Amino acid sequence: MGTSPPSREDPLCRNSQLGYSPPADFDRLVRCVSHGTPSPLIRWHYHEDYEIHLVVATCGKMFVGDYIGTFEPGNLVMTGPRLPHNWISTDAPAEGVALRDHCIVFDRSPIERASEPIPELKELLPLLDRAGRGIEFFGLSEVAQGYFGRIRASQNLSRLAVFIEFLGVLGDWKDYRLLSNPWVVGQEDAASMARIDSIIGFINDHHTDALSMARVAKHFDMSKSQFSRVFHRRTGNTFTDFLIRLRISRACQLLLQSSDAVSAICYDVGFNNVANFNRRFLDVKGMTPSAFRRQFGGEAWDARGGTTAMAAMQRV
Structure with missing residues (x-):
């Protein structure tokens, strides 16, 4: 939804001054970060790690891959490697907020390697696969808050045990949705x-x-x-599903960039039937094209940080 590509986050910049756990934790599987807003960590970016995000204050716009939505306190999302993401608070006071969200950062590789001698860990791999699209969990914020506190307060083997238990809860949870069209799933030659x-x-x-x-x-x-x-x-998609999601993503851009009629946008992005377009849009975005434009068009915050999507497009 913007004009510039996401930035790649350098792991060497993840220091305690930005809210990350102490340097002694850097080489461990599970790392924690908490920050407020404004913060240099709030930007449209990607990295090789998995992250579990829990928002505890403010409301605003959430961008995960090609997904645009809203967030509020209790928002719980897991993102996978190389999936761009950002949360922009739209109701923060001028002086900012000291604590906006908590985040757990971890790498898949140790879990996957350990799953060979420890078969029980293989139960976690489908969850990690789904995270390549971004996962939003519902009805789990209080439980997650408890796990975040326990993980941050523990060290060494105790932290690992609580973290694996938390992943097990997330893997078993049924009330969730996948947010984005996949960007990268698995490793290929x-x-x-x-x-x-x-x-x-x-x-x-x-x-x-x-x-x-x-x-x-x-x-x-x-x-x-x-x-x-x-x-x-x-x-992770069939050809048909991928094409539909791509067309819907392009439609979202046009709904925010232009004042063209929904019917015109339908044909512009490759659909040949307005009723089918409306139905597919509702399936993917959970709302009609007109509702999407009403909700995001007037104040669609660009994922790069604070300017409107319309203004960002006009700078091209």
Whole structure:
């Protein structure tokens, strides 16, 4: 929803002055950070770590991948590696807020390696896979607050035990939603990643066309079954679902950037039926295109930090 790409966060900048736990914790699996607003940590960015975010104060706009939504105290979200994200408070007082949110930062690799000799840990891997799209949990804020406090107050093996228990609770929780179209799921060899990146680039360039899986597979000299298997493994989506979400994401941009009629935007992004567009938009965003424009259009905060999305687009 903006004009500049997300910045990559340098782990070496994660010092205690910014709210991170002491340097002694840096080489450990579980690290904690708490901060208020304003803070240099509040920006549109990504990194290689997983994070679990719990907002405790203020309301505002939440950006996770291609998802735009609102947040309030109790908002609990888990993000995966290389998934851009940002939370921008819109009701903070002029003097700021000393504590806005808590965050747990961790790496998947030790958990995955340990899951071979300790099979019980494999139960956590589906949760980590889902986090590649961003997960918002509902009805869990008080429980999460307790775990955040216990994790921050503990050290060494005790901290690890509480953290694994918390991941188990998140993995079993049923009331959640996935927020974003996948950006990266799993690791592929360089050739496979390059091919999928080319495919996604082609779909991006032609998403307004009458695009079919058969056409894209033929363009890349693949059978439909091979294409379907590779595409789903890399993106976590079927071709049809990916194309729909991409078109809806583009529609969101146009709803915020322009005053064009919803029906015109429907055709501009590749749908050929307004009723189908409205239904698909509702499925993906949880509201109609008109409701989305009313909720976000007048004060759609750009994920880069504080200017409106409209103004940011006009700077291109």
